[in-house]
Amino acid sequence: MAPMRVTIIGTGYVGLTTGTALAYFGHEVTFVDKNPEIVERLRAGVPTIHEAGLAEIMEAGRCSSVFRTDIPELSGTGVVMIAVGTPSKRNGDADLSFVDAAATEVADLVQPGARLVVVNKSTVPVGSARHVEGIISRRLAARGVEAEVHVASNPEFLAEGRAVLDTLYPDRIVIGTESPIATGLLRELYAPILEQTFEPPPGSPRPERYELPPLITTTPTSAELTKYAANSFLATKISFINEFSVLAEKVGADITEVARAIGLDQRIGPRFLQAGIGWGGSCFGKDTAAVLALGSAYDYDLQLVRSAVEVNRRQRMFVVDKLQQQLKVLRGTTIGLLGLAFKGNTDDMRDSPALTLVQELHERGAVLRVHDPVAMPSAKRHFPDLPVEYADDEVQLACGCDAVVVVTDWDQYRRLPLERMAAAMRGRLVLDARNLLQRQSVTAAGLDYVGIGR
Ligand code: NAD
Ligand code: UGA
16 A cells, blocks of 8 residues: 555544544554644644544554644645534534634645645535535635645544444445545545455454445535435434333333344344433534534425434433432432443543433432543533532442432443442432343342333
């Protein structure tokens, strides 16, 4: 493989993981983030996000990685990836201001004669490839610079907590562009993944029976819509099983058994059928909002997506109401929340269901104590006003609690020290909002078990 020059703009979950993998393959990667603290930590070799296997490949690719707060001059042939945030605007639409700023900075640094592929890696609405192309070509014309800049949409499908595995062993790679040169350069860039020619890092082994990922080449618009369709579908699948979890409870069925039985149908598939407190995270909420905004711009109501969002909102409240039903009066009770992160294996708390629980239960007068294996430092940093007490471990969390709620599906919560927790608690209730625990183990410790839809 001939090493290529890559500039990554934005070193969050997507930029850092993608760039690190590319450096691991031997490409020369410049990481740019405007946050100097992030750049300083990365220069010191310290990962700024909690992702299994990331430190290992960062270290292995260190000699091919440069970290900076500004974009260098862009000359010769190379790939520039825009991986900045695209948060929701008030109307749900994606806010492209970070993308616009990055594209403008890129355009100002393109040198005469350069041959670049600029990639939208961020999740962006349809038309964004053309939009970025317009920003760059107008700027180049204003500067009087002649250069070849090809724009492509290359959406990212990694999930947090398994970002390295998803990057090294994706289900597919999607490239949307009108430019055969962009397709060719990106095919070359991703050749180690497409052909699986790299040595798997010991901490992130190649999954058994992994098949080479297809490269889907399409138009920018189809690539952009693919990303929103994928996230909307996954969010809907979870909302579907959550909607049935409430019905299962009403009719006396067990949703975990129903989910297993339907998931064995190959047309349905077993993943994303875990009922619980509903989905959270930085993307499903903002991307479903962006899809709805896109539909409304075309005077088209996406009823399924709208319902998936509504069912998700209701599911979080279903957990709050369940607690209220069990404890009758929440004011003055002490409730322990196991987990702050929006899912296990990450320290990310963006749109975490735990935040809804904290807010709702606090408003109803409960005293809240929380524990999370990794997200507590990020909670203290990003949510300094969270009205909670932090516990060092699960037993300290349980001490004097009227109820304990499993909020995040951390693996370690499957093996809770239930007897010690029971001895420390004031009440008996364990509300398993992730259906993570075995009812028998909880009741054997003398506690009452309540799950979701079982
Ligand atoms: P993030 O918020 O974790 O990181 C974005 C980074 O970009 C920040 O560190 C910020 O300082 C930096 N930045 C912003 N503007 C910049 C600029 N002009 N120059 C340099 N740096 C700049 O974001 P993320 O979670 O990695 O998501 C990035 C994009 O990828 C979003 O559009 C998101 O929807 C999409 N995405 C995210 C995931 C995920 O799992 N987090 C997965 C797939 C796609
Ligand atoms: C999701 C998608 O899975 C990625 O493919 C996509 O790239 C990413 O969004 C993105 O665009 O940012 P992520 O949000 O990191 O990834 O995590 P998921 O594993 O999808 O979980 C999302 C939420 O759904 C979590 O709160 C999780 O606990 C919940 N979930 C997931 C369930 O409640 N049940 C399930 O069966 C699966």
